[in-house]
Amino acid sequence: MNELNFSCTPEEAKDDSYLENRIRQELGISPKQKLTYRWRKRSIDARNRHIKVNASFEVWIDEEESPRFESYQFPTIKDAEEIHIIGAGPAGLFAALEAILQGKKPILFERGKDVRNRRRDLAQLAKSSILNPESNYCFGEGGAGTYSDGKLYTRSKKRGDVQKVMQLLVQFGATEDILVDAHPHIGTNKLPQLIVAIREQIIACGGEIHFEHKLTDLEVSKDKIIALEINGSKKIDVNHIILATGHSARDIFYLLHKRNIEVKAKPFALGVRVEHTQAFIDKLQYHGRLNDEFLPPASYSLVTQVDGKGVYSFCMCPGGIIAPCATDQQEVVTNGWSPSKRNNPYSNSGIVVSIDPTDFGHPENPFVCLEFQQSIERASWEAAGKTQKVPAQCLKDFVQQKKSTEFPRSSYQPGITSVEMDDIFPPFILNRLRQAFNDFDKKMPGFITNDAVIHAPESRTSSPILIPRDPETWRHPHVSNLYPCAEGAGYAGGIVSAAIDGMNCISKICEVQK
Ligand SMILES: Cc1cc2nc3c(=O)[nH]c(=O)nc-3n(C[C@H](O)[C@H](O)[C@H](O)COP(=O)(O)OP(=O)(O)OC[C@H]3O[C@@H](n4cnc5c(N)ncnc54)[C@H](O)[C@@H]3O)c2cc1C
Structure with missing residues (x-):
């Protein structure tokens, strides 16, 4: 097998006969020789007017193409040692897969419903603003990752085996494009089937997944959790x-605190979600090229510093929709998703300000950041009329401190209410957001426009709480069989890093036993 790298235009990158000729030419392969090739890596370089695709191929000359990777074989573990996993998000599901690969029996408890029943609750939320606190965009099978954009890009390559997560996703139904694209994504329409395939594999091997099973209490004896209370009554004896x-x-954070299991305040970020038209973002990022069938919907990544604090774009969704992501009826929270084709006419992104426990004067209070986050979500709910409608303001009006009277449009289905962001956020957030938008407008001229609408708040960017774990064993320092895992515990941010953290927790349990 040979590896070949070159740059070409976006049109050429989609033209199979061009690619074959170019590969033959570059490697001196005669027309008589059999050529097989496949994409290895693909990225778009749109920094200059002449947009390029950086292409990398695997090439076979007069030989058979080898498979991209060997599928993982999952053994039967019905009678193996049990590991209890709370939460069936990316971390919990990948922990369960890894447990099976390592010969353990995973037993998952998930407070929400399976993906199909969960979808009904999301439809009701969009139509009637009725939020089910146990089944929503954050809770239910697949966790917060199920109805997301499914962006799989991660910077956390050092944390573990990104490739294994990607390969498993392909094994369970994602296209091989996620192994190729520099910024891979799956899309909300494709994620649920994938989650179902993972569930079926876990059950086929003898693992267990219990939906609508919420952890409600812990029985702690000395330095161990000896039993879980599920749904307020059922007692389950546990080991790991x-x-x-x-x-x-x-x-869960309050439960741990009540049971004297240490939790700490942790920095996180909070702000608004801004929505432009996708056409506008394409035009800016692709130097005026519009509706170009050879280019994917453009994205952006922005970051600045204002008064010593980072302000940055978060979870940008090209061709996406803004979603109602609260977990309580008396809160409003936004986030974004997009379908695999990213073909909605909108583009949205969180624009968030870094928050630190020291901002509030009582960093020793473990709930200081969480309480601030919750207060903003409640203020947003009240300001928008105590439904799942979201406070909104046109971006230029926000920067100029004016109330908006007319809105171009919004993808947020429960609807928007005109609210001045000054009625929701404290000055230390407002001033930084305004300055950051001015900085972003210099990087992307025209970014500040009344054709863009900000929706508030974007508040669930990462956990406002850290559940400590020993750096060697990954166990809670004071509870010898508790493994705080992934995003909620403060050790991951995003689908891939959460999945990696779940797998690594299993490896840590197995390491101790060796
Ligand atoms: C709309 C949206 C879009 C997103 N887009 C992206 C994206 O494009 N790319 C990306 O990388 N990330 C995205 N994210 C973030 C990503 O989904 C999370 O980072 C990831 O899901 C975290 O994984 P996790 O397993 O740690 O936790 P979660 O996914 O939050 O899963 C935790 C699970 O635990 C369950 N649970 C909670 N309490 C209990 C209890 N007491 N008992 C039993 N079960 C319980 C919950 O119901 C949930 O299913 C998005 C999130 C949202 C909401």
Whole structure:
């Protein structure tokens, strides 16, 4: 097998006969020789007017193409040692897969419903603003990752085996493009089937997944959790526990605190979600090229510093929709998703300000950041009329401190209410957001426009709480069989890093036993 790298235009990158001729030419392969090739890596370089695709191929000359990777074989583990996993998000599900690969039996408890029943609750939320606190965009099978954009880009390559996560996703139904693209994504329409395939594999091997099973209490004896209380009554004896309940399970943070299991305040970020038209973002990023069938919907990544604090774009969704992501009826929270084709006419992104426990004067209070986050979500709910409608302001009006009277459009289905952001956020957030938007407008001229609408708040960016774990064993320092895991515990941010953290928790449990 040969590896070949070159740059070409976006049109050429989609033209199979061009690619074959170019590969033959570059490697001196005669027309008589059999050529097989496939994409290895693909990225778009749109920094200059002449947009390029950086292409990398695997090439076979007069030989058979080898498979991209060997599929993982999952053994039967019905009678193996049990590991209890709380939460069936990316971390919990990948922990379960890894447990099976390592010969253990995973037993998952998930407070929400399976993906199909969960979808009904999301439809009701969009249509009637009725939020089910146990089944929503954050809670239910697949966790917060199920109805997301499914962006799989991660910077956390040092944390573990990104490739293994990607290969498993392909094994369970994602296209091989996610192994090729520099910024891969799956899309909300494709993620649920994938989650179902993972569930079916876990069950086929003898693992267990229990939906609508919420962890409600812990029985602690000396330095161990000896039993879990599920749904307020059922008692389950346990040995190892992986706690992968995500950043929205506030009741879990309070439960740990009540049971004298240490939790700490952690920095996070909070702000607004801004929506432009996708055509506008394409035009800016692709130097005026519009509706170009050879280019994917453009994205952006922005960052600046204002008064010593980072302000940055978060979870940008090209061709996406703004989603109602609260977990309580009396809160409003936004986030974004997009379908695999990213073919909605909108483009949205969180624009968030870094928040630190020291901002509030009581960093020793473990709930200081969480309480601030919750207060903003409640203020947003009240300001928008105590429904799941979201406070909104046109971007230029926000920068100029004017109330908006007319809105171009919004993808947020429960609807928007005109509210001045000054009624929701404290000055230290408002001033930084305004300055950051001015900086972003210099980098992307025209970014500040009344054709863009900000929706508030974007508040569930990462966990406002850290659940400590020993750097060697990954166990809680004071609870010898508790493994705080992934985003909710403060050790991951995003689907891939959460999945990696779940797998690594299993490896840590197995290491101790060796
Ligand atoms: C709309 C949206 C879009 C997103 N887009 C992207 C994206 O494109 N790319 C990306 O990388 N990330 C994205 N994210 C973030 C990503 O989904 C999370 O980083 C990831 O899901 C975290 O994984 P996790 O397993 O740690 O936690 P979660 O996914 O939050 O899963 C935790 C699970 O635990 C369950 N649980 C909570 N409490 C209990 C309890 N007491 N008992 C039993 N079960 C419990 C919850 O119901 C949930 O299913 C998005 C999130 C949202 C909401």
